[in-house]
Amino acid sequence: MTPVSEIIRRRYSCRSYADRPVEDTVLQTLRTAVSAPQEGPFANRPRFVLLAMEALSRAEWKKLGTYGVIHNARLFLAGMIGPAPLAMVDYGYCKESLIVTATGLGLNTCWLGGTFAISAFGRAAGLDRSELLPTISPVGYAAPRPSLTDRVMRGFAGSDRRLPWEKIFFAGRPGEPLSQEAAGPFAEALENVRLAPSASNKQPWRIVYDASGRAFRFYLARSLGYRHLRDVSLQEIDMGIALCHFDLTVREMGLAGNWRHDDAATAIKSWEYVASWQAE
Numbered sequence: 532m533t534p535v536s537e538i539i540r541r542r543y544s545c546r547s548y549a550d551r552p553v554e555d556t557v558l559q560t561l562r563t564a565v566s567a568p569q570e571g572p573f574a575n576r577p578r579f580v581l582l583a584m585e586a587l588s589r590a591e592w593k594k595l596g597t598y599g600v601i602h603n604a605r606l607f608l609a610g611m612i613g614p615a616p617l618a619m620v621d622y623g624y625c626k627e628s629l630i631v632t633a634t635g636l637g638l639n640t641c642w643l644g645g646t647f648a649i650s651a652f653g654r655a656a657g658l659d660r661s662e663l664l665p666t667i668s669p670v671g672y673a674a675p676r677p678s679l680t681d682r683v684m685r686g687f688a689g690s691d692r693r694l695p696w697e698k699i700f701f702a703g704r705p706g707e708p709l710s711q712e713a714a715g716p717f718a719e720a721l722e723n724v725r726l727a728p729s730a731s732n733k734q735p736w737r738i739v740y741d742a743s744g745r746a747f748r749f750y751l752a753r754s755l756g757y758r759h760l761r762d763v764s765l766q767e768i769d770m771g772i773a774l775c776h777f778d779l780t781v782r783e784m785g786l787a788g789n790w791r792h793d794d795a796a797t798a799i800k801s802w803e804y805v806a807s808w809q810a811e
């Protein structure tokens with residue numbers, strides 16, 4: 532088994548795909564993961580489907596709206612969920628675990644929250660009236676060379692720039708940077724959060740470590756203009772992705788703990804409190 536930190540380092544947003552189908556055995560493993568029941572840390576249950584786009588008519592294929600951004604993808608992972616408290620966080624958590632699985636299988640992916648036509652994908656995915664389809668992701672093998680749009684999109688979103696530790700991880704209170712040493716065994720889990728994908732690479736996660744309470748408090752620093760797109764908060768999805776990276780890492784390291792709401796954490800007003808990971 533490839534260590535999760537290695538998979539997380541390998542993942543990047545791939546926007547140009549090779550003209551070759553996913554190998555049968557790989558597809559089988561991915562299908563099994565995608566169709567398994569999913570539940571996030573806050574008990575919301577998104578559902579996922581793999582859409583093979585050859586099955587669509589040419590007219591429908593043209594309406595997908597990924598045009599110009601995603602090249603050559605034939606397989607898409609679509610995830611649906613009903614609106615509920617913390618639904619977007621659970622959604623991000625569960626979908627990222629599938630993205631990590633796909634990456635571990637040697638596949639490439641890209642989260643897409645803005646640049647796709649929801650109606651065409653919704654139809655193909657059997658979207659129910661009560662559900663949202665917040666994002667889709669192409670899945671496949673990377674093209675030998677990225678397209679020009681691929682490079683432009685990366686530059687536009689500043690995809691290769693991650694915020695340094697001192698801007699996102701804090702000891703006890705905002706403004707007090709948390710060093711890797713002070714994070715101890717949790718440093719790797721935090722680093723894996725730092726490497727997570729986020730909408731427009733805004734990296735809205737802020738984490739405060741309460742060393743005496745042995746808890747990591749996760750906050751959302753919302754960017755203006757990102758609040759809601761079609762009832763969907765992409766930045767709440769970003770938070771779910773961060774929780775997923777943290778959780779996968781601590782689990783692999785055998786560090787026990789769980790997610791909970793911590794009333795005391797809401798005292799910090801700099802950002803929006805989401806949830807805490809509490810060591811056991």
Ligand SMILES: Cc1cc2nc3c(=O)[nH]c(=O)nc-3n(C[C@H](O)[C@H](O)[C@H](O)COP(=O)(O)O)c2cc1C
Pocket residue numbers: 542543544545600641642643644645646647666684688689690691726727728729730731732765768769772
């Ligand atoms: C929730 C979410 C939505 C995203 N939506 C889009 C999108 O609509 N189009 C796109 O090209 N990239 C999209 N991205 C990819 C981000 O731009 C990318 O993750 C970020 O720039 C960091 O680059 P990296 O994933 O290569 O590390 C999205 C990412 C996330 C997490």
